[in-house]
Amino acid sequence: MTKSKITMQDIADHLQISKNSVSQALTGKGGVSEETRKLIMQTADALGYVYNGNRKRSSDQEEKEESTGNIALVATDFAFSLRSFFGEIYLTIENEVQKRGKKLLIQSISKQMLTDQILPPFIEGREVDGILILSHLSTEYMNTLIDTGIPTVLIDHHHPDVEADAILTNNRFSAYRVVKYLYELGHTRIGYVGNLSFSPSYYERLEGFRLAHYELGIELNPKWMISDALEDQEFIEKRLQELDEQPTAWFCVNDGLGFIVNSTLYKMGYQIPSDISIVSFDNGQLSRLATPKTTTMGVDLGLFGKTAIQQLFWRMEHTDTPHMELLLPTTLIERDSVAAPRG
Structure with a gap:
């Protein structure tokens, strides 16, 4: 090797x-x-x-490790910077850990730590009883954490090569509901804006988008499938201006993209929602700052934190039970960016 x-x-x-x-x-x-x-x-x-x-342990020399009283929460610098989304999850986790008489140890994982496979000292020294991984780390790094043998739960991320419990949004069914909602208003020309390389969640939302089209008998137009979208005004403007015609509705995989699509269409002379409807995802601040305010799929961030802690403490007592994924529901929050299509 x-x-x-x-x-x-x-x-x-x-x-x-x-x-x-x-x-x-x-x-x-x-x-x-x-x-x-x-x-x-x-x-x-x-x-x-x-x-x-x-430590080498065999069946005839198993050790019952004493509780450290600590729980680890790790995430990339980027994830910790997204306070509007992950901030509430973190605060809920901190509160739930304290309720259980434990202490939360937090470590931001730098690019250098990811590259060199450097574990936080309190994990390397086995000073924690469980690990929570918030959002995406590299698959190799996550497996290095899991290889410590410390019970681990992923929050808002999963991967086929990572054997750990995961707390996730029900992305497929949520996107399915968006399309069905638009269809029931009369929309059959619906576009998708997301970035498949950024997160498995965005790919799953595309799967739900496709499933709804299939079940409802709606034709997918490849020109309206922007699956490499950047949260960048110039990028979105270029892609939307290249289209010879617009769909009657856009589904954007997060509120940031929804906000940019909204402002871009406005600059192009379209009125929202009389000309084009927009639905986004997450119910973040940008969905409320947009003009008009954006219809979005709301994610219960507090429930994310509570469920993650419940699962981690359960896993700490059931280490040999098969790993599982828990899918959390979303709520459609109707605002002012959606209307029935003209004609």
Whole structure:
């Protein structure tokens, strides 16, 4: 192996078994036979796997670790900067942790930490009982956190290669409801604005958008599918001005894009909603600052924080239970940016 740091996934790939089996063996949990456990331990030693905290545990030497009284919350610098969205989640988490008599330890993960796979000292030293990951970190870094064996819950992010519980918005059904709502008002020419490379949530919203079109028998127009959108006025202006005709409604995957689409269409001479309707997502400040105020899918940020804490504390007591994803509902908040299409 030429990798600088051997992970549980490397061991799993080498033995052609699941990463979960490797984790169970290396952290002393049940679920694998003693023969498999020994094979995994031998392979880990041969490959040079570094045991976190220099602890090797087998079925006959399991340790009951004492509670540290601490919970970790980690996120990128960028995620922590989005106070209008993640700020309320963080405040709810802090409050819920305190209610349970624990202390919240917070670490912003820099680009350098991501690149060099540097863990926060209180996680490296196993000074926390659980880890909350807020929004997106690199898949490799998230797996490095999970490889510590400390119970971990993801908030507003998930990935097929990350084996951890996740608290998510029900993105597919929410986008489906947007299209159906517009369809019931008479819209059949609906566009999508989002960036699929930015977040799995935006891809899922596109899936819900497509599903609604399929079930309702509406034709999708590829020209109205802007799936590489940047939250940039110049970018949106260029893309919308290139169209030979506009849809009667735009679905924007967040309020920032909804705000920019609104102002761009206004500059192009369109009236909202008499000419074109707009629906966005998140119920953030920009949806309320827009003129007219934007109809949006509201996300209960407090519920995100409460559910994440409930799941983490449950996971800390049920470490061997299969991982799960919990989908939280949204609420359609009708404002002034939507009307029935003309004609």
